[in-house]
Amino acid sequence: MPGCIGSRVLQLTESRRHSYHTQRQIFRARVSVPHTKASSDEAVSVDSLGTESELVFFNSLTRQKEPFKTVEPGVVRFYSCGPTVYDYAHIGNFRAFLTYDVIKRWLIFKGYTVRHVMNLTDVDDKIIARVQREKCSAKELTDRYSNAFFDDLKLLNVIPADHYPRATQHIEHIETFVNGLKKRGYAYERQGSTYFSVSSFSDYGRLAQLDRRQCENASASDSDEYDKDDIRDFALWKTYKPEDGDVYWNNSLGKGRPGWHIECSCMAMEYLGSELDIHAGGIDLVFPHHENEIAQSEALTGKQFASFWLHNGFVNIDNEKMSKSLGNFRTLRDIVKNQDDARAFRYMVVTSQYRSALAFTDKCLKSARSTIKRLNALQKRLREAEGEGGKREMEEIVRSASENFVKGMDDDLNTPRAAAAMFSLVNSAEKMLKAGRIGKDAAMTALECLNDMDKLFGVFYTPELGLAGVSSEEAQDTEAPLQVVQLLEQRVEARKAKDFERADQIRDMIAASGFSVVDTPQGAKLQRVES
Ligand SMILES: [Zn+2]
Structure with missing residues (x-):
């Protein structure tokens, strides 16, 4: 129903941006550390799997995959x-x-x-x-x-x-x-x-x-x-x-x-x-x-x-290209009725290769919903795991899954391959849980890897529905881009340090981004400036 969905889930804070980097380090460390006592040669060969130079994108301009470079x-x-x-x-x-x-x-x-x-x-x-x-x-x-x-x-x-x-x-x-x-x-x-x-x-x-x-x-x-x-x-x-x-x-x-x-x-x-x-x-x-x-x-x-x-690529609905003229046109609000639907839709889209046509059917959405349930259940069981055992086995599983995940993503964002890597971990963890072979440490290793992979898929979150009543001021607050929020934090610091000149400079920088600073009894807030 139009107007019934909305959320403030995504308040991207500095700490969150930070956690990306920290997680990345953990993840890359896992990819680069050989599972057995290895010579330094082996370490180098494994490490080369995850370097930045490996990332290639299919460039529409040249119609080929090219190593990614920035100006x-x-x-x-x-x-x-x-x-x-x-x-x-x-x-x-x-x-x-x-x-x-x-x-x-x-x-x-x-x-x-x-x-x-x-x-x-x-x-x-x-x-x-x-x-x-x-x-x-x-x-x-x-x-x-x-x-x-x-x-x-x-x-x-x-x-x-x-x-x-x-x-x-x-x-x-x-x-x-x-x-x-x-x-x-x-x-x-x-x-x-x-x-x-x-x-x-x-x-x-x-x-x-x-x-x-x-x-x-x-x-x-x-x-x-x-x-x-x-x-x-x-x-x-x-x-x-x-x-x-x-x-x-x-x-x-x-x-x-x-x-x-x-x-x-x-x-x-x-x-x-x-x-x-x-x-x-x-x-x-x-x-x-x-x-x-x-x-x-x-x-x-x-x-x-x-x-x-x-x-x-396009989205096809029931094997036909979606278009207004064909009458098979769907908005997000038509298909998302609850929290699971939102996560399922996200999962379905991000695990398809972005350049291929995406075939949307209700069956696909249903299957994505059950995948999300399966991931939730696994997370819960891993969190509750007790005892010892399975650590070495899990480390090997995680190492191999991480390596495949990174290789897949570096290859023009091959998310189906990255998802397959995640599922090699999911399948193994489920089997080990069934056989009672996962202790607390092994479970934590698996959980950490799943969370790292989710930095990309972004499906472990709680969508908030029915927030249409959020006041426009609050909504504008949450829309402020990260760098504006960071500027606001810097201004607070500058004022604390009584560096008012700096605080004014920062306020001008915030204004240049289309926001004003409103000082309230609860602290400084951002407000989008109406043009
Ligand atoms: Zn454009």
């Missing part, structure tokens, strides 16, 4: 396309959001600092059409669905992005971006709209691997603009039409609103700079959206916009 060592600049907030997101969208979560969790696990930005499209044809139907303001509509979106992300235990910029908050940046393209000869104006001139950008079509004719055919289907020079050209700024109502801005580009593609390029650069390490999105965004993002970004900066392009 700045140790830091990943990660942009992913977010939702258009005019309705509840469907489970195909959530597959993308969970894929981003897996990418991010694995990079954090590997020791990277991940700077993640995901946009919210809050100005768009669909939004305008819906606003007219519902006779509400665009802000009312997009606030309603962005709040629902954040609730759903929490329900699914998704680590929040550092920023969720909205297109309407970046109109000035978009204006500057488009004027920059005009100045460089990549954009032109026709009847009040500004278009990107595709023929001026010689690399166009590289990501989608389409030639000129294919681009024309693909562009023709979604084009309702007849006054542009080339059918492939796309709108950077759309001139005002009466049906846009009060959704418009007046600036040097004229009265109108931004096109969709420009917002991602603009906001990605605004928060992460002109060279991204990873840009991710659903496979349906490759053309034209991502192709256009590359064209306009690289035309402006002359630099490669993103090194790695990662795309997740």
Whole structure:
């Protein structure tokens, strides 16, 4: 039922981020420590399984697996396309959001600092059409669905992005971006709209691997603009039409609103700079959206916009592609009725290989639910284990499972293989419990490994349902990205130390991230600043 789910499960605190690193060390130590008394040679050979250089991603740009590298060592600049907030997101969208979560969790696990930005499209044809139907303001509509979106992300235990910029908050940046393209000869104006001139950008079509004719055919289907020079050209700024109502801005580009593609390029650069390490999105965004993002970004900066392009596959429902027109469209709220459903959905998605199509059926969800129950039961029995025995055997099982887990994940996030590694541990632990061969120590070893693996899968949590009554102030509090929360903590420290100059500087940094600090009798709180 719409509006009934939400949670505050995910308050990612510094201690939590810390525990990732600590756990990673434990996990890697386990992978790298040979199970028998080994020579140092053997230790080196095992250790090489888990090094950062091993991580490869399938890069859509080159259509091959490539070793992962970042522009700045140790830091990943990660942009992913977010939702258009005019309705509840469907489970195909959530597959993308969970894929981003897996990418991010694995990079954090590997020791990277991940700077993640995901946009919210809050100005768009669909939004305008819906606003007219519902006779509400665009802000009312997009606030309603962005709040629902954040609730759903929490329900699914998704680590929040550092920023969720909205297109309407970046109109000035978009204006500057488009004027920059005009100045460089990549954009032109026709009847009040500004278009990107595709023929001026010689690399166009590289990501989608389409030639000129294919681009024309693909562009023709979604084009309702007849006054542009080339059918492939796309709108950077759309001139005002009466049906846009009060959704418009007046600036040097004229009265109108931004096109969709420009917002991602603009906001990605605004928060992460002109060279991204990873840009991710659903496979349906490759053309034209991502192709256009590359064209306009690289035309402006002359630099490669993103090194790695990662795309997740579709969700099929009962063997058909999910779509509104086929009437087999499901939102998260249609399928999640209780806590187990939320965890089961998460499990089902994160253990499927992200590039393959995901076949969603009620049977699959049911099977994921029983897997979750099985994991819960095992955890409980391991926690209750008493006595001695099985330690050496368990250490060997855990070592081998960890090794396979890391190898799987490093191979373009092969989560089915990682899940199989986890289940080799689960099966063995269940057998040993049945045979009465697990003592307290062995049980702890198994539990610790399961918890480590769950740093990736993220299914051991308690989703909170029915929190629609959370006040907006509280909800805004929980939406604050980790780095803003950290800034708040630093400001508290600075004030304690009576370093008011530093405290003011930090307050300005918080303000730059779209939050204000409210001092209350209970302490300082963060509040999102309404634009
Ligand atoms: Zn995008």
